[in-house]
Amino acid sequence: MDGFVSSIQSMGTLDGPGVRFVAFLQGCPLRCGYCHNPETQAVKGGTKYSADEIVNKTIRFKEYFGAEGGITLSGGEPLLQAEFAAEIFAKCKQNGINTCLDTSGCIINENVEKLIDLSDYIMLDIKFTNDSDYLKYIGCSIDKPLEFLEMLNRKNKKVRIRQVIVPTLNDNNENLKKLCEIVKNNPCIESVELLPFKKICKTKYDALNIPFLFDIYESAGDISHLQQKLNNMIKKETT
Ligand code: SF4
Structure with a gap:
């Protein structure tokens, strides 16, 4: 079947384990204030590809x-084109290629479940650890990714949680503690990766004529101390 792809990166090293072929699928139902790829948000757009073309x-x-690399489907939100994504993953697996899904976990339906079954590795965003920030800055309830995480547990998946750290919003102990709690309650989580908020995407917003609401926040800079602190908390809680 056909789907719509915003862009392709042939040898990515940031989107999952090892070296990966990354396809950023078009369309996302969320509107994260810090979204790095605002060009992927509109459901209409992107370039039409068949699943076979992506696989080839x-x-x-x-x-x-x-040993570790393979294909990653990112976005946008790949769950919006779950059937297309599942066909790509099924054919990649037939060809011995490891499959990784990069998602916000905001949709669960039958096609999404099929896609998860075909995913070897999942990178799930837990964008904030409270509902009010989710509703205000992301556009859905925190219940969505938490329900998604429950499903990943049930299906025994390997999961990496990712969170963008925005100064003054979530660079605090309370957030780290809640993240640690989430790890404790969900054995499918292998690691948590904190990513620094950056403003280099502002030029994309300007070009698209979309207001960049997070321009009021500072870039995050070096957040390795937070990552270290979180790793220590997790180690203490889970061993
Ligand atoms: S889920 Fe991803 S693509 Fe969608 S708005 Fe948020 S950051 Fe952007």
Whole structure:
């Protein structure tokens, strides 16, 4: 079947384990204030590809993937095109290619469940650890990604949680404690990666004529101390 892709990166190293072929699918139902890829948000747009075309492109890079790499479907929100994504993953797996899904976890339906079953590794955003920030800055309730996480537990998936750290919003102990709590309650989580909020995407917002609401926040800079603190908390709580 066909789907719509915003862009492709042939040898990415930031979107999942190892070296990966990354397809950023078009369309997202959320509107995160710090979204790095605002060009992927509109449901209409992107370039039409068949699942076979994406799979064939991926196969061309197979020799570079090594033991850990493979394909990552990101976005946008790949769950919006779950059937298309599932066909890509099914065919990649037939060709011995590891599959990784990068998602906000905001949709659960039958096609999404099929897609999860075909995902070897999942990177799930837990964007904030309280409902009011989720509703205010993301556009859905925190219940959505938490329900998604429950499903990943049930299905025994390998999960990496990711969170963007925005100064004054979530660079605090309370957030780290809540993240640690989430890890404790969800054995499927293998690691939590904190990412610094950056403003380099502002030019994209200007070009698209979309207001960049998070321009009022400072870039996060070095957040390794927070990552270290969180890792220590998790270690203490889970061993
Ligand atoms: S879920 Fe991702 S693509 Fe969608 S608005 Fe948020 S950051 Fe952007």
